[in-house]
Amino acid sequence: MTDTPTESAARWLAQLNEWRKAHISERMFVLLLAFLVGLFAAVAAFILHGIINLIGRLLTSQFDAGSSNWLYLVYPVVGIFLTMLFVRYVVKDNISHGITRILYAISSNHSRLKSHNMWSSVIASAVTIGFGGSVGAEAPIVLTGSAIGSNLGKVFKLDARTMMLLVGCGASGAIAGIFKAPIAGLVFTIEVLMIDMTMTSLLSILVSCVTATCFTYLFSGDAALFSFHLDDSWTLQRAPACVLLGVFCGLVSLYFVRTMSFCEGIFARFSAHSYAKLTIGALLLSSLIYLFPALYGEGYNSINLLLHGRSEADWDAILNNSLFAGQSRMLIPYIALVLLTKVFATSATNGAGGVGGTFAPSLFVGCFSGFLFSRLWNIYEVGIHVPEKNFALMGMAGVMSGVMHAPLTGIFLIAELTGGYDLLLPLMIVSVCSYLTIIIFEPHSIYGARLAKEGKLITHHTDHAVLTLMQLDSVIQRDFIAIDPDMELGDIVRKISRSHDSFIPVLDPAGSLLGEIELDNIRHIVFRTELYHHFTARQLMQEPPATLSDRLTMTEVMKTFETTRADWLPVLDADNHLRGYISRQRLFTQYRKMVADMSEE
8 A cells, every 4th residue: 555645755854864863973963963053043034024024015015104104004904904804723732922932832842833824924924024013033034044053953853852952943043144133142041041061052053143144144144133333432521421321221120021911911811813902003003104104114224313313313314204204303202202102112013913022022122212312312311412313222232131031142142143242341331230130020021920829930050940941731740549438447458459559539529639648658558357347448548748730840749759758649630630649759759850951061
């Protein structure tokens, strides 16, 4: 009988896997996969930005810069509606919050991402952003790159540790490719995805970053994503202004994170594909874009205006297409209002059903924050004059560092993006001050906050990371022998003789745990046959020292064992049905093994 195409592909992959195990070392094979992941991530980023730019040009190239345009009320609604239809009827899965989804896959799903994540986010975010959705393309591309790494690992049946590394390669390659910033890609993986580096993994991620960056240069030329030229070198006299800018960026980051969380909570009250949610979000977004066209799409054109501007006329161009076009006196109010409303536009885009990330919005808000701070500083002559474009650049690093809790990523990304290494020291000052400000109020990044609430966030603390990666199901023993509460002692003894455990659970007919009988507690009557009909399980059973819910985190499970000092504890589901037992010895044995594995070079 002829094999189906699927069976033939599976057989061919199995043969390929056997050949590579025989001829290619594991380390060299991972480096080869890292190269492929970097290449595919660069291709995906190039395709996504190409589609976004194409749609944007087709829709807005004929707009009159000197007046507002009513089509800003239409395009975002159409884009979100098309995206919602695509997600609902084609993808049939939730593809929002790309980076959070990666963090969840690492912590709770053995670094496994679904195969559709390799393409679905690209299409959905291209439509969303191209039609004006006020979000970024970075998170969808990072999810795409990580999904490519994860699925390559699944194809070759690699272990969980290598899968995690390939997910990190995909994420770092995506960042490096999008921004032509290999160092930023590397530190992003360390800071945001919390993947600890050994020399082997470091080399793999560097291969992915360099590969993605080189192919992006090949695809799109050597032009930087943002245009910036340093006209005024930094001096030590501007250090106080940089410190204050960092604090300001930290407070703006706090506003961004808290407002985003608040808006997400409101939209979460609606069902997944609710037309009411679509209507509310799309109308809010289109109204904001009509009033402030700078909110349209990723906003990179507006960032370039602030970074590249040399005169008032250049900066006033940011008012184009709005109700305030040509009114120079409205520049500062306009900048402030755009800064405040960007987070609502981003939340409305994702909340209504669009697909995009907060990476670009944080850069956008940072640029506007830095420009607003420096402009007000100069107007009111708080100190020596500061160059607005330089502070707009530093503001990008500051807000990104605060929102993502990733100061190194903010520093190196902005430095590599713009070639602004001459401002490396002030970038450090602003980023660190911003980070130190926000952690007073928010201990987790915008990506990690959701998982931290569930105890599923990986950190650089090895103990906590291991507990997060451990799965409760993997340590539950289900081969127990149970008895009913009316069983007599004689029958209980016969049951115990077939059990390998020192206890036996007592269950009601529905499977709910009533208690358990410890062998040590009945040893004095086990051999007294004359008592076999005088005692029942109900009389002999005791409550366990504690019970564990199957929804507990492994950290909570460990704490329960430490508190009770029990050797065995039962695991119950939401209906109080017994799922099995966890052995203290087995739990700590697996824990020690995972610590040893994570500590290996």
